Amino acid sequence: MKFSGYTLISSFTPFHCIPLKKPRRLPLDINFKTASKIRRLSTYNQKQQNHCKAEMVVAKYPPPLFSVAPMMEWTDVHYRTLARLISKHAWLYTEMLAAETIVYQEANLDRFLAFPPEQHPIVLQIGGNNLDNIAKATKLANAYNYDEINFNCGCPSPRVAGHGCFGVRLMLDPKFVGEAMSVIAANTDVPVSVKCRIGVDDHDSYNELCDFIYKVSALSPTRHFIIHSRKALLNGISPADNRKIPPLKYEYYFALLRDFPDLKFTINGGINCVDEANAALKAGAHGVMVGRAAYHNPWNVLGHVDTAIYGAPASGLTRRQVQSLIFFPLHVSDSVYSDD
Ligand SMILES: Cc1cc2nc3c(=O)[nH]c(=O)nc-3n(C[C@H](O)[C@H](O)[C@H](O)COP(=O)(O)O)c2cc1C
Numbered sequence: 001m002k003f004s005g006y007t008l009i010s011s012f013t014p015f016h017c018i019p020l021k022k023p024r025r026l027p028l029d030i031n032f033k034t035a036s037k038i039r040r041l042s043t044y045n046q047k048q049q050n051h052c053k054a055e056m057v058v059a060k061y062p063p064p065l066f067s068v069a070p071m072m073e074w075t076d077v078h079y080r081t082l083a084r085l086i087s088k089h090a091w092l093y094t095e096m097l098a099a100e101t102i103v104y105q106e107a108n109l110d111r112f113l114a115f116p117p118e119q120h121p122i123v124l125q126i127g128g129n130n131l132d133n134i135a136k137a138t139k140l141a142n143a144y145n146y147d148e149i150n151f152n153c154g155c156p157s158p159r160v161a162g163h164g165c166f167g168v169r170l171m172l173d174p175k176f177v178g179e180a181m182s183v184i185a186a187n188t189d190v191p192v193s194v195k196c197r198i199g200v201d202d203h204d205s206y207n208e209l210c211d212f213i214y215k216v217s218a219l220s221p222t223r224h225f226i227i228h229s230r231k232a233l234l235n236g237i238s239p240a241d242n243r244k245i246p247p248l249k250y251e252y253y254f255a256l257l258r259d260f261p262d263l264k265f266t267i268n269g270g271i272n273c274v275d276e277a278n279a280a281l282k283a284g285a286h287g288v289m290v291g292r293a294a295y296h297n298p299w300n301v302l303g304h305v306d307t308a309i310y311g312a313p314a315s316g317l318t319r320r321q322v323q324s325l326i327f328f329p330l331h332v333s334d335s336v337y338s339d340d
Pocket of ligand 1 (some may be wrong): 069070071072073074095096125152153154155195228243268269270271289290291292293
């Protein structure tokens with residue numbers, strides 16, 4: 001396969017849903033002479049069987065049209081209970097769980113991995129940089145019947161990208177990510193996906209992003225990528241600033257749709273309401289992931305997902321009913337105590 005390099009063609013502004021722009025050429029600073037060699041890497045052949053299995057699984061489960069992003073300390077089991085009362089169809093991602101946590105807490109797995117069955121469809125996100133632990137963690141998690149396993153290649157937190165050297169730093173090592181994804185796919189029965197940024201520090205050209213996507217998908221059965229459409233800065237700024245300061249570049253996302261027609265891509269970053277999510281889907285996105293807006297404003301965001309995105313009936317619950325269901329256990333214990 002010969003590459004002449006990739007170019008950006010389109011731009012997406014959810015606020016105004018602008019038409020696609022004309023092609024804009026970027027400097028082709030990565031050359032793809034080595035691309036055909038990548039295909040011949042020995043691991044590739046060894047993984048063919050896994051690829052077939054995973055491709056069959058992918059065909060069965062297309063990527064979610066709408067999902068709530070993984071958010072540490074936010075998308076815990078409690079938030080997901082609330083989210084599921086409001087939307088029956090949104091896919092819910094867990095907080096990132098380090099592979100090591102799963103492995104070292106083997107005796108205590110329910111605490112980290114159990115969830116009420118009504119939270120399906122639900123995706124477990126794991127992070128890590130040790131293939132053995134990633135394999136063991138996936139195998140242990142497989143028993144919990146998540147609907148997809150996602151691998152974190154986007155977290156810029158110094159605790160993760162610094163000392164642990166995983167999260168977004170892994171974008172600089174696509175070969176490792178390809179191996180990790182093969183290991184994950186080999187230890188689960190469900191589809192696998194990668195969540196990444198569009199680049200890291202100065203490694204932010206469109207061609208470098210393509211290099212990452214190409215190598216990971218060539219070396220593993222990964223067919224679904226979630227693209228947080230801004231790069232990460234590893235210069236010590238806080239994770240919160242890393243979700244604000246680097247600009248969103250949706251044109252990278254839309255160019256990936258064009259350049260990798262066999263893969264599925266979910267767009268993420270800066271999408272604040274269902275109208276914006278629908279605008280992205282109309283512009284061709286395979287799926288939309290919403291993070292902060294779904295947490296800060298669950299009623300207004302998730303309350304419209306079932307009808308406006310999935311064309312299904314709404315949950316039928318009023319805001320007050322949702323509130324009372326969420327607080328029901330407290331009311332019960334209150335009344336129990338007041339009866340005493
Ligand atoms: C509090 C918080 C925690 C997050 N934790 C994770 C995480 O565990 N894994 C991950 O891939 N992304 C994490 N993210 C990033 C989000 O998944 C998402 O990519 C980002 O917020 C951009 O989407 P948004 O603009 O819709 O919020 C986190 C974001 C926030 C606000």
